[in-house]
Amino acid sequence: MIKLLHVEDDADIREIALMALEMSGEFEVLQCNSGNDALEKVSEFAPDVFLLDMMMPGMTGRETLDQMRKDPALSAVPAIFMTARAQHSEIEELLANGAADVISKPFDPMALSEQIKQAIEKSIQRT
Structure with a gap:
């Protein structure tokens, strides 16, 4: 199972993503509704990959990732961003x-x- 931390402030998007990932049967998903929520839970969950919304109130996905990267155990976890402003x-x-x-x-x-699996694979190949 691939442990995925999903950080998204929109409840509808969280629900759709969760259903899609659970249907694959390959992901264990922890969802957070904000960067601060993610920072509180990330170490205990120990994800294999981050899926981060870019635009969130309070702390953007990029800022959330920067904070998580301060933990040496999380510094190499692949990060995938989702954005409407692509x-x-x-x-x-x-x-x-x-x-x-x-x-x-x-x-x-x-x-x-x-x-997500392709992004993880690309990330592994780069290291």
Whole structure:
């Protein structure tokens, strides 16, 4: 099982993503509704991959990742961002700063688990 930490402030998107990932049978998912919530739970969960919304109130996905990366045990965990503002320059910046992938919203629930597995594989190949 792939342990995935999903951080998303929109309850509907969390629900759709959870259903899609559970249907694959390959993921153990912990969902958080904010960056602060994720920071409280991430160490105990010890995820294999992060799936982070970019735009959230309080702390963005990028800021959340920066905070989690301070923990040496989490520094190499692949991070995938989801964003509705998938501008080429923003995607390039995220990838240049270590993101394993960027998934545009709205996303295809039927393709989500495969996209995540491919991003993990790319991340492993880069190390």
